[in-house]
Amino acid sequence: MRAKVGAYVALTKPRIIELLLVTTLPTMILAAGGWPGWWLAIATLVGGAFAAGSANTLNCYIDRDIDQVMARTRKRPLVTGAVTPREALVFGLVLGVVAIAWFAVFVNVVAAALTLTAILLYVVGYTLILKRRTSQNIVWGGSAGCMPVLIGWSAVTGGLDWAALVLFGVIFFWTPPHYWPLSMKFKRDYASANVPMLPVVAADTKVAREMVAYGVAMVACTLVLIPVAGMGWLYTATAVAAGAWFMWACIGLYRRAVGRAPGKLHAMKVFHASITYLTLVFVAIAVDPFLPF
Known part of the structure; x- marks a missing residue:
């Protein structure tokens, strides 16, 4: 069970999530002109972690053929068989639905809409469309990584x-x-x-x-x-x-x-x-x- 849970966590790419959250909280503090409140901060960071985990998991699902070829990624759960493709797909989709619903219920609708946009930008825009087709993939696809600051700002102000x-x-x-x-x-x-x-x-x-x-x-x-x-x-x-x-x-x-x-x-x-x-x-x-x- 511990190995299985660890494999699911690895699919979410925790180190990338950590970097994304590093930009979210400071943005919220700036938007609030001070501390935005514990509940709002925690709710936004939790929702952001779910959203990033969803996008990263779906990225692993789509790129499992690439990960199998690249030495740097050969130990990822979908390559080793620790998680099946179907399990990863369901896990990623569930995380995404939970993230959007979480923001809509506990933060606000604007933040929820931006969260959906961020997931789509990374999964569809970068992973499916740009990554294998253009050398500028990371430039335009990287816009998904910019979304946490917009989500954090909107979580505090309700807008941009x-x-x-x-x-x-x-x-x-x-x-x-x-x-x-x-x-x-x-x-x-x-x-x-x-x-x-x-x-x-x-x-x-x-x-x-x-x-x-x-x-x-x-x-x-x-x-x-x-x-x-x-x-x-x-x-x-x-x-x-x-x-x-x-x-x-x-x-x-x-x-x-x-x-x-x-x-x-x-x-x-x-x-x-x-x-x-x-x-x-x-x-x-x-x-x-x-x-x-």
């Missing part, structure tokens, strides 16, 4: 605002320089599975150059948030310093790519730096409203 859309832009532009280094590391895996991630079909220099461009747009969005949401000194300092640090990491990757040192790109350093960067920015967003000035 310019600040929420700016936060959407931050994560949208952050996604390529976050995911492409991982794709560079596992380029052979994606190539063997015929998934046209940009690092598979383009030169490392082109990928790194685009990462720098997306990084600039991402940092610009973090700075736009300052006047739009009335952010204070802590967020401003963090956005500037963390942005400069992460851009330096991206530029370093570009310089190594230009130097044509195969196997020495150290792309995973940029991948891990991207997670640290996003965490720092959203921690600053969460703390800033509590400061007196």
Whole structure:
């Protein structure tokens, strides 16, 4: 029983859920201008975990043929047989229905509608349509990962605002320089599975150059948030310093790519730096409203 439960949990990709929730709560605090209340915070995070778990499980169900080919994913439950395809499909659909109903009953209808949109964007938009057809899959498909900030904002306010859309832009532009280094590391895996991630079909220099461009747009969005949401000194300092640090990491990757040192790109350093960067920015967003000035 323990192994079976562990397999179902693995289908939901808990580490991805954790990253998504890291952006939700700070957004709620910003929308509320302080603590949004324990019940609303817990209800939104629980619903968000269900929704992300649903999307990730359905992603595993659809991509089980790819996961079988790629060394990085060969131990996933659907590949090992720990969970059958039918069990995974039912589990993913049930999680999705529960998530949408949960938001509609315990949060609000707007948040429920955005949750449905997020699931559809990831499962249909990214997994079914974009992933196997275009090298820009993670760019447009990554919009699903931006939805938690809209859901968190709407959970507090019952609607959306310019600040929420700016936060959407931050994560949208952050996604390529976050995911492409991982794709560079596992380029052979994606190539063997015929998934046209940009690092598979383009030169490392082109990928790194685009990462720098997306990084600039991402940092610009973090700075736009300052006047739009009335952010204070802590967020401003963090956005500037963390942005400069992460851009330096991206530029370093570009310089190594230009130097044509195969196997020495150290792309995973940029991948891990991207997670640290996003965490720092959203921690600053969460703390800033509590400061007196």
